[in-house]
Amino acid sequence: MLAADLGTPYGVQSVWRQLVDLIGRRRVPPATRAMATLRAIRADVPLPVRAASARAVEFADPPAPLVRLFAQDDISIAIPVLRSARLTAPEWIQLLPDLSPTARSVLRNRRDLGPDVRRALESFGPIDLVLPDGVTQASTEVVDRSVGSIAEPRSGAQNPEMDHSDRITAAASAARPVRPVAQPAEGEDSGPFEIAEVVARIDAFWRHREEAGPVAPPAPPRAEEFRFETDEKGVIRWVDGVSRSALIGLSLDLAREADGAQVDGIAAGAFRRRAGFSTARMLIDGGSDAAGDWLISAVPVFDPANGRFTGYRGTARRPRIDERAEPVRTPTGSPAESLRQLVHELRTPTNAIAGFAEMIETQMLGPVADVYRERANVIRTEARELLGAIDDLDLAARIDSDALALTPDRVALRPLLAAIADDLAPLLELRGSMIALPVEDHVVTGDRRAVERLLSRLMATLVSASVPGERIGVKMALESDRGVAVAVDRPKALADYPGDSVLGIDDEREDATLLGTGFALRLSRNLARELGGSLIIGPATLTLRLPAAVTSQVGQAI
Structure with missing residues (x-):
């Protein structure tokens, strides 16, 4: 979409609709270029099109950058997003200064915002009451009634759900500009008056409020029990005894868990079996009277005519002091096992992306324009590099969890280094450097794939750090302790990191390795240890030691 044609009105509207839909439904992140x-x-997008896009993502939980984009638009476009967006308190507080008074008034009518956001909204009270320069006079009857009800409230005449800042905003919005008229004659008690009188009364109200201190809104009473009903999908559709907003739409199935509420596995397991459950744990966030811990019980309901499952009817109560209500969390495995699972989840779609890109590039399904073939080639190349990084993460996780399976074998190093140098030829050409391979050859013992992986990652990392004209020399020697030492020249770019400090390099420069130089060197060192060897980082060289292959007949390393 970012590469689509924006030269026509239709193209602009199409890109707008599709980008808003992708970002608003969190199918792609709100990247800087997209926003x-x-x-x-x-x-260039007509207002009706922008309004339709805002309504389309109203309940899709759009991210903060997209909420900001709509909130700063025309108020008719901003309202659908502002009244349903779910942002964190810091995101709301950062957005408030960039909103118009009208947009902030929409947020004042929401009761699901946290106390920090409410306090931030209250701080904009005087700013939101600044009237346009063209407003010089106002209707006496409307403004006097509105401001009078704020500054001098009568008992029983206030809306209990409207705080002071809301009523002042309502009073300011009630003032309508009118055409200037002549001042009334002395002694007359009717007719228009100067807006300065309204401003003076508002200033007096705020001075009184600052002296007396802000009046904290009363905390909602704590509900102790409620009843609920769900539909056949386990989604709560009816609530009695507590605020509905925090519960409507919440699913008893963990796979459909709603933001701001948590339900443990008891209810989810019972729902999948269409069975009753008792004292399942529930936690509801927010500041409503439904917030806090609950224990819920429910029975399934079936249609008497056909026996079809129609939902649940249940009750909820607060836990006693001797009970717990937070959802039970099943302990997960070690971090390494979690990383291996993540690697598995990443490898499958990455392989699919690379495969489809190759199909496009080779025109397996039919003719493809050159520009798309070039982009397919880029995608395939990037996917291949990503697969290499995924393999590195998998290898690191296997080493950390002692799950690396190695099969001893005899591996000749000179042919292996030559093949690695050929694979690195494009990178060497890009960096303008070269590799000088040794003439002699030695044989080590170890898993062939692990040795190949070790040398390829080590050489790729050093070549990536090389500069134009630099020569990376490789030397091999048989040591007296029946080990083979492979010494590789250290690139000049790594000279500023003495000793093992090079293992902590952050990927903050022109680093061609996807996971960073430090990670690749740490992986090489750990893999060398798994193979019974070591990686020593010296001032001018990196020395890799591996066990030498020994013949049983003569007891001599070869």
Whole structure:
């Protein structure tokens, strides 16, 4: 979409709709380039199209950058997003200064925002009451009634759900500009008056409030029990005895868990069996009277006509002091096992991406334009590099969890280094450097794939750190302790990191290794240890030691 044609009105609207849909439904992240494109073309997108896009993502939980984009638009476009967006308190507080008073008034009507956001909204009270320069006079009857009800409230005449800042905003919005009229004659008690009187009364109200201190809104009463019903999908559709907003839409199935609420596996397991359950744990976030811990019980309901499952009917109560209500969490495996699972989940779609890109590049399904073939080649290349990084993560996880299976074998190093140098030829050409291989050959013992992986990652990391014209020499020697030492020249770019400090290099320069130089060197060192050897980092060289292959007949290393 970012590469689509923006030269026609249809192309602009198409890109706007699809980018908003992809980002708003969190199918792609709100990247800097994507958001910059939306901001650049917003003025060229008709208002009805922008309004329709805002309504389309109203309940899709759009991310904060997209919420900001809509919130700063026309108020008719901002309202659908502002009244349903779910942001964190810091994200709301960062957004508030960039909103118009009208947009902030929409947020004041929400009751699901946290106390920090409410306090931040209250701090904009005087700013939101600044009237346009064109407003010089106002209707006496409307403004006097609105401001009077704020500054001098009568008992029983206030809306209990409207705080002071809301009523002041309502009063300011009630003032309507009118055409200037003549001042009333002395002694007359009706007719228009100067807006300065309204401003003076508002200033007096705020001075009184600052002296007396802000009036904290009363905390909602704590509900102790409620009843609920769900539909056939386990989603709560009816609630009695507590605020509905925190519970409507919550699913008893963990696979459909709603934000701001947690339900443990008792209810989820019972739902999948269409069975009753008792004292399942539930936790609800927020500041409503439903917030906190609950124990819920429910029975399944079936249609008497056909026996079809129609949902649950249940009750909820607060836990006693001797009970716990937080969801039970099953302990997960070690971090290394979790990383291996993540690697497995990443490898499958990456292989699919590389495969489809290759099909496009080779035109297996039909003719493809050259520009798309070039991009398919880039995708395939990037996917191949990503697969290499995924393999490195898998190898590191296997080493950390003692799950690396090695099969001893005899491996000749000179042919292996020559093949690695051929594979690194494009990178050597890009860096402008070269590899000088040794003439002699030695044989080590170890798993063939592990030795190949070790040497390839080590050489690729050093070549990536090389500079134009640099020569990376490789020397091999048989040591007296029946080990083979492979010494590789250290690139000049790593000279500023003495000793093992090079293992902690952050990937902050022109580093061609996807996971960083430090990670690759640590992986090489750990893999060398798994093979019974070591990796020593010296001032001018990196020395890799591996066990030499020994013949049983003569007891001599070869």
